[in-house]
Amino acid sequence: LLQFFSHRNCTTLVQPAIDETQLQNLSEVPYRSLRGEFRAGVEAMRTQLVATCHLNPKTVGGQPLGCASFVALMKQLVESL
Numbered sequence: 001l002l003q004f005f006s007h008r009n010c011t012t013l014v015q016p017a018i019d020e021t022q023l024q025n026l027s028e029v030p031y032r033s034l035r036g037e038f039r040a041g042v043e044a045m046r047t048q049l050v051a052t053c054h055l056n057p058k059t060v061g062g063q064p065l066g067c068a069s070f071v072a073l074m075k076q077l078v079e080s081l
Contacts, residue, residue, distance in 0.1 A: 007056065009048065013041040 015023070016038040022029050031039065050067070057064040058073075065073065 007052070009052075011041065011045050011048075013045075014038050 014035060014037045016026060016034045017023050017029060018035065022033075053067060053070060058070060059065065060069075060073070
């Protein structure tokens with residue numbers, strides 16, 4: 001993983017909601033209802049990720065990964081942890 005992701009970045013996000021009930025059922029809370037600071041952080045992280053993918057595309061077997069393929073790979077990596 002360290003070789004595949006030689007350039008790494010760390011981002012902190014504020015808590016997505018203040019209300020404890022919303023936090024316990026976060027998957028059911030509409031994105032627009034989350035805190036503005038959280039949404040802004042997610043959008044900034046997304047922008048940075050897309051820019052990084054365009055500047056330094058990842059390859060598997062010599063073939064560059066598109067955004068959808070990259071996301072699918074990330075999901076597999078997270079699930080394997």
